[in-house]
Amino acid sequence: MAGPTTAQRGAGQQEEKPDRPPRPDAGGRRLSRRTLLVVIVAAVLVLGSGAVWALYGSSWLRTEKVRITGVDVLSPAEVEAAAGVPMGSPLISVDTDAIAGRLRQKLPRIDSVDVVRSWPHGIGLKVTERKPVLLVKKGAKFIEVDAKGVRFATVDKAPGRVPLLELTADQSASLRRFGGDRLVREAVRVAGDLPGTISRDTRVVRVTSYDSVSLELTGDREVIWGSGEEGAVKAKVLTALMKAAPKAGHFDVSAPTAPAVSRS
Numbered sequence: 001m002a003g004p005t006t007a008q009r010g011a012g013q014q015e016e017k018p019d020r021p022p023r024p025d026a027g028g029r030r031l032s033r034r035t036l037l038v039v040i041v042a043a044v045l046v047l048g049s050g051a052v053w054a055l056y057g058s059s060w061l062r063t064e065k066v067r068i069t070g071v072d073v074l075s076p077a078e079v080e081a082a083a084g085v086p087m088g089s090p091l092i093s094v095d096t097d098a099i100a101g102r103l104r105q106k107l108p109r110i111d112s113v114d115v116v117r118s119w120p121h122g123i124g125l126k127v128t129e130r131k132p133v134l135l136v137k138k139g140a141k142f143i144e145v146d147a148k149g150v151r152f153a154t155v156d157k158a159p160g161r162v163p164l165l166e167l168t169a170d171q172s173a174s175l176r177r178f179g180g181d182r183l184v185r186e187a188v189r190v191a192g193d194l195p196g197t198i199s200r201d202t203r204v205v206r207v208t209s210y211d212s213v214s215l216e217l218t219g220d221r222e223v224i225w226g227s228g229e230e231g232a233v234k235a236k237v238l239t240a241l242m243k244a245a246p247k248a249g250h251f252d253v254s255a256p257t258a259p260a261v262s263r264s
Contacts, residue, residue: 061091061120070127074109082106083115085123094123103127108152133191134165134184134205147192149185163191163199163215166206183207186228190215193231195239198223219249226254 066085068076083099096115103113103125114126130152132144144153145165158164165187167180187205190213194202204216211227223238234253241251245261252260 063087063089063091063094063123064121066123066125067118068125068127070129072129074107074127074129079103079107079110079125079127083123083125091117091119091121091123096123099123099125108150111146132159132162133188135159135162136165136167136184145184145188147188149181149188161200163202164204166204168206168208183210186210187213189228190225190231193228193235195235198235198238198242221249222251224250224252224254230256 063085064087066080066083068079071079082103084102085099086094094117096117099115100113103110109129110127111130112128114124116124116126118124130144130146130150132153133147134145135158136143136145136151138154141154141156142158142164143151144155144159144162145151165184167183167187184207187207191199191202191205194215198215198217201217201219201221202215203218206214206216208214213225213228215223215225217223225234233256237253237256237259238251241248241253241259241261247263248261249264250260250262
């Protein structure tokens with residue numbers, strides 16, 4: 001008996017192949033994706049609500065303490081009182097900019113302050129105080145002037161190693177032209193250019209006009225400085241003169257290219 005033909009064998013093999021599984025319904029896929037998306041959104045809302053409650057509604061993250069650093073003349077107690085930190089309020093809601101503004105307004109001695117949240121319960125205040133570089137005598141008291149020319153505090157006792165400013169330009173043309181504040185800033189500029197050793201020995205910075213500043217040092221020594229221009233050069237020249245003539249009492253660096261020195 002003849003065997004099956006090639007066509008018959010091919011036909012049989014085709015009939016023996018299993019049927020392909022039915023393709024999933026496209027609507028079913030969309031439904032599954034929608035369900036997953038709904039679950040994700042619901043989870044995010046639940047977590048978000050919990051976070052909002054933890055930050056604003058719970059007692060876990062409330063303001064309970066204030067930590068103050070950087071104070072020298074000011075006391076931590078007066079800084080905390082001026083800051084007005086709202087104790088017991090949610091830490092997240094504390095207005096740090098408002099705290100910084102209150103401190104600078106109420107305590108002019110403060111030059112700058114960083115206000116930061118210290119989780120979970122604190123506020124940190126990092127204070128930078130102004131440092132006096134000159135003093136202005138007012139009656140029996142002294143007004144402290146910082147390196148920016150800001151008069152920031154009145155004290156009963158002069159701090160040590162801070163020179164006194166004598167502004168004697170009452171009727172000068174410089175006062176009418178530049179104003180008192182500008183002349184004070186010029187004196188501050190001169191004081192800032194002085195080398196450390198000379199600065200410590202300076203007792204008085206005297207301003208007669210814009211281009212006439214002089215220094216009174218310990219040991220009855222005097223320095224004619226001139227204007228505040230070329231301050232760094234004048235400082236180097238003055239240092240060299242003092243080393244070359246340690247017993248001299250009068251130094252003139254108003255023209256630093258032609259300085260002068262004498263015993264009186």
